[in-house]
Amino acid sequence: MLKLDVLRSTPLERDPFEYLIVKNFVDQERLKEVVADYPDVPGPGSHPPAGLKIAGHFKELIDELLGPAFQSIVEEKFNVDLTDRPTMYTVRGFCRARDGQIHTDSKTKIITVLLYMNDASWESSTGRLRLLRNGSDLENYVTEVEPSGGTLLIFKRSDNSWHGHHPFEGKRRAIQLNWVTDQSVVDREQSRHGFTSRFKRLLQPSHWMQ
Secondary structure, three states, X not given: OEOHHHHHHOOOEOOOOOEEEEOOOEOHHHHHHHHHOOOOOOOOOXXXXXXXXXXXXXXXXXXXXXXXXXXXXXXXHHOOOOOOOOEEEEEEEEEOOOOOOOEOOOOOEEEEEEEEOOOOOOOOOOOOEEEEOOOOOOOOEEEEEOOOOOOEEEEEOOOOOOEEOOOOOEEXXXXXXXXXXXXXXXXXXXXXXXXXXXXXXXXXXXXXHO
16 A cells, blocks of 8 residues: 555655655545545544544554554655654644644654645645744745645654645644653653544534545
């Protein structure tokens, strides 16, 4: 399902921080199957798997992302040992206008993986993730990642791994996978996201399902 050979041959960028981008990382025919099995996400924000139905082709994709072959390539690319480093992932379905503010990710994250699950092309001029040179200017960017279906972004978290996007509201599907420093991070973050996910499900406005 995942084009690991393409990932292996993609050069690592180092300016302004370590990252790489692979378009069409998911086989396009398989992508349709994954999208068909995408879990019902209750509104915007990040949702842990515990509160979602992870099944079918979507589960197959997650299993590949969590597999040793993918991890081995990430370790090689970023020259990092992820042995015994826990993983966690969350699922996004929708974006709020206030999402996308500039940040670096928390210091407890070692590697961040974003895999976009939207249509083959992204029509909106907003909602495109920008990798930035500083923490204050969205226009001072090195590259812009179109969140079209199957696009993969991986970066090593650092004090200058700034990223963000212009406001967008609506459907914007993405899987975020992280290798983190220790299990307590997973327990804390999954619990926090799980609480907010249940709360959002209770208060879910009907327009998020449209």
